[in-house]
Amino acid sequence: MEIGCKEKFLYVEPTICSGCKACAMACSFWLNKEFSNKQERIATVFIEETGFHEAVVNCNAAPCNGKPECLAYCPTGALMYGTLEEICEKKLILARHRMKEYNSAMLRGSWTTDKKDEKDIAKEVAYVRLAEENTES
Numbered sequence: 001m002e003i004g005c006k007e008k009f010l011y012v013e014p015t016i017c018s019g020c021k022a023c024a025m026a027c028s029f030w031l032n033k034e035f036s037n038k039q040e041r042i043a044t045v046f047i048e049e050t051g052f053h054e055a056v057v058n059c060n061a062a063p064c065n066g067k068p069e070c071l072a073y074c075p076t077g078a079l080m081y082g083t084l085e086e087i088c089e090k091k092l093i094l095a096r097h098r099m100k101e102y103n104s105a106m107l108r109g110s111w112t113t114d115k116k117d118e119k120d121i122a123k124e125v126a127y128v129r130l131a132e133e134n135t136e137s
Contacts, residue, residue, distance in 0.1 A: 005084045007060065007083065007084075008060065008061065008081060008086075009059075009060050009061075009081070009082075009084075010042075010068055011057065011081070012042075012055040012056070012079055012080075013078045013080060013090075013091065014054050016076045016094075017053055017055045017078035017079075018075070018078070019044045019045075019052075019053020019055070021044050022073040022074060022075060023042050023073055024042040024043065024044060024070075025073070026072070027040040027042050027059070027070045028040040030063070030064060030069040030070070031063055041057065041063070042056070042057050042058075042070060042079075055079075
């Protein structure tokens with residue numbers, strides 16, 4: 001897959017995000033040296049109607065000199081950083097894994113609701129990490 005845009009950005013995969021806010025806390029601490037939502041560039045919201053957490057990111061990692069500090073704090077691997085092409089490749093790897101493992105590429109893990117299954121989280125994190133290794137430049 002060849003996509004022209006080579007700018008890197010942060011992306012949150014909503015089917016993996018648990019809504020734990022670790023990335024938002026890391027962001028606020030990195031930017032302000034305090035835990036505050038005043039200037040963080042990541043917000044999380046629980047959408048009651050769907051029962052899922054969602055995260056929204058407004059950052060290109062410029063405040064972190066192109067090396068997003070928040071990535072290290074995401075326990076599920078939902079937070080991704082890369083070019084549009086790299087993010088698409090990671091999503092394809094994840095979808096293929098889900099088709100093989102669960103017979104559904106549209107699956108939301110149990111960790112995206114209020115009921116979390118540590119075994120499922122570990123499996124998904126392993127495949128996200130594999131996707132990251134396969135798309136690194």
